[in-house]
Amino acid sequence: MMKIIDGKETSLLVCEQVRLRAGALAKKGVEPCLAVIIVGDDPASRVYVNNKKKKCALVGIRSLEYALEEKTSQSELIGLIERLNKDESVDGILCQLPLPGHIDEKAVIEAIDPQKDVDCFCNVNIGKLWTGDAVFLPCTPAGIMKLLENYHIDASGKSCVIVGRSNIVGKPLAALMLKANATVTVCHSKTKNLAEICRSADILVSAVGKPRFITGDMVKENSVVIDVGINRLENGKLCGDVDFDSVSNKASYITPVPGGCGPMTIAVLMENTIKACEERHK
Ligand code: GUN
Numbered sequence: 001m002m003k004i005i006d007g008k009e010t011s012l013l014v015c016e017q018v019r020l021r022a023g024a025l026a027k028k029g030v031e032p033c034l035a036v037i038i039v040g041d042d043p044a045s046r047v048y049v050n051n052k053k054k055k056c057a058l059v060g061i062r063s064l065e066y067a068l069e070e071k072t073s074q075s076e077l078i079g080l081i082e083r084l085n086k087d088e089s090v091d092g093i094l095c096q097l098p099l100p101g102h103i104d105e106k107a108v109i110e111a112i113d114p115q116k117d118v119d120c121f122c123n124v125n126i127g128k129l130w131t132g133d134a135v136f137l138p139c140t141p142a143g144i145m146k147l148l149e150n151y152h153i154d155a156s157g158k159s160c161v162i163v164g165r166s167n168i169v170g171k172p173l174a175a176l177m178l179k180a181n182a183t184v185t186v187c188h189s190k191t192k193n194l195a196e197i198c199r200s201a202d203i204l205v206s207a208v209g210k211p212r213f214i215t216g217d218m219v220k221e222n223s224v225v226i227d228v229g230i231n232r233l234e235n236g237k238l239c240g241d242v243d244f245d246s247v248s249n250k251a252s253y254i255t256p257v258p259g260g261c262g263p264m265t266i267a268v269l270m271e272n273t274i275k276a277c278e279e280r281h282k
Helices: 007-026 045-059 073-087 105-111 124-129 139-150 168-179 194-199 244-248 260-280
Strands: 033-039 064-067 094-097 159-163 183-187 201-206 224-229
Touching: 007 045, 007 139, 007 260, 033 045, 033 073, 033 105, 033 260, 045 064, 045 260, 064 073, 073 105, 094 260, 124 168, 139 168, 139 224, 139 260, 159 168, 159 194, 168 183, 183 194
Parallel strands: 033 064, 033 094, 159 183, 159 201, 201 224
Antiparallel strands: none
8 A cells, every 4th residue: 555655744743843942942041043045036935935934933943034136246145144154143044046147056055154054055064964974964855864764664775766966955865865774876867777777766766856757667666755856837736756646556655745855854954953053052
């Protein structure tokens, strides 16, 4: 029987722990604070930022929003980040990606103090992730690991195939899967025999951003399928990278879109913000 991995429910478990930790900080007179920066008016980014702020309010994290105009210069943006780095009342800084084309995303990410980099995007934190010394875990990849844990799916010794090699999902997820003792293969647009490699996966993760890219014939019987894609169809509906109807006939577990990985990304962001605050007030 195929089971749905419920990201909404799992994220509530994580957020409840965060809320308790925020309560313990409040007793010491400390209010955790996340600064969220959005540049321009990309509608998807606006939705994500609103969802992050709403969750902050629910778990007891103060959020500050800096909504900058599309034409904001890179130096203005980095100037803001430098002020937030110095601001003792700010624990975490998140700059919503993508940024407008005239801004160098790498330069902006590297401007964030690693101790406030709650996305776990900067080189220092990515390095710590690979050596096993991380404080912050990358939000979407760590959210996937928490989903597996909540459903008692042990990655150890399993073959994990990740489709997509982005810095946000594919690459850092490979680090976490290796740490969990999976045998990891990362596929990308130049991969040959993609379907065959996918069929070898005990755990298949798709993060490519193409609607219904993974079809039933690419999936092993009884495998676990994790869908990171959030694609908006022409009719306005959200759709994952996985063709749910054909894949759900074969998989033992599958994440839905929406309600799978999305809520977990935000839950880990909340956890990272609390960690940042706890670390700064130790
Ligand atoms: N854009 C898409 N996903 C993310 C994320 O997890 N963090 C940030 N900052 N931007 C994103």
